[in-house]
Amino acid sequence: MNDRAIVGAIDFFLRPLQTVGQLIQKVEVAVISLAAGLLVVATGWGVFSRYILDQPLPWPPEFGVYIYVWMSYIGAAVVLRRRKHISISFFVDAMPFVARTLVNIVVHLLGLFFFVIVIQYSWRIMGPQLTLEFGAALRWPKAYLTASLFLAACSMALSSVQIILEDFRSILRPPADPDALEPEAVVKGL
Template sequence: MSATLEKTGRVLSRLNTLVLWAAGTGLVLMTIFVAWQVFCRYVLNDSPSWTEPGAVMLMSWFIFLGAAVGVRENYHLGFDVLLYALPKGGKKWLRMISDLVALAFGIGMIWYGCQLVALTWGSVLPSLGISGGWDYVPLVAGGVLVVLFTLERIVLRLAGVPIDDALDELPPAEVAAELDTANVKV
């Protein structure tokens, strides 16, 4: 593997870790916001107006950031049934097709997300006092990350890096579940 690919991989790995931590932090903050909302509503009998829209916005962030991390770590959706019936060479091409679909989806997220941001930027979310466009910025950010991470996988596969070898050694999910329950000691 070339030095450029290795350096890019290290940068994207750090970005992936940062994004994962940001998504996790968003999940924790959202939980705190919802808990505060419940406490204020039922104990203080005075609900703050910002907690629900703030929690929903945080949820958008951690969902789209987490989805991008899932793409990089190969947890995105795919049709695994065919992978178990094909030889190794066919699996490589099916995974490439899956990555191309994820890439197209990421591009769509960016394109349509930018349109939504532009359409709503002039409005203000009254409970938060910020632009309505911020509701759709997570869609764009997640799309950018999905594109970066799928491009990385595509480039590595085309460069001949065996990124799929570890996946080929894993049993199907159904078999893995059976193996896991077979090893349970009572």
């Protein structure tokens, strides 16, 4: 099988993944924005009721934890899709293009393995959490927290597959001068 056929097969899977990924990212950004607004309102209401009305409410801190967990996990998925997670890449950046890309593929394969495990176990524990574990003030099931982990891990697994395919394609069809490309993490002028 020649390179052209492999690239065609990768593109066959990559194009729908990219379209779905862009749609998922728009939903994730909307969820994060809504969650941030809700967090500000709930925290503000909690502060107002405690210090102005002198009637502290028990639910704003717990609600804030739920919202913050959702924002954190969904935000991690957005950052992964955008390839903006923090990394220490001093040695990898010094490698030639193909080696650097292969290291990136291995890292995302390991991440994909981890995400599959997280998906599997978070799915397993959500059922019992719906009936057995509840928050103290809101009485919401702890499964709502686990659901954010499950959804974020699904999104990150999809992103990892997309990144692996994109990187593998870039090895087969490298840019005009791949070694001239600098990763965004490299600080200019050093």
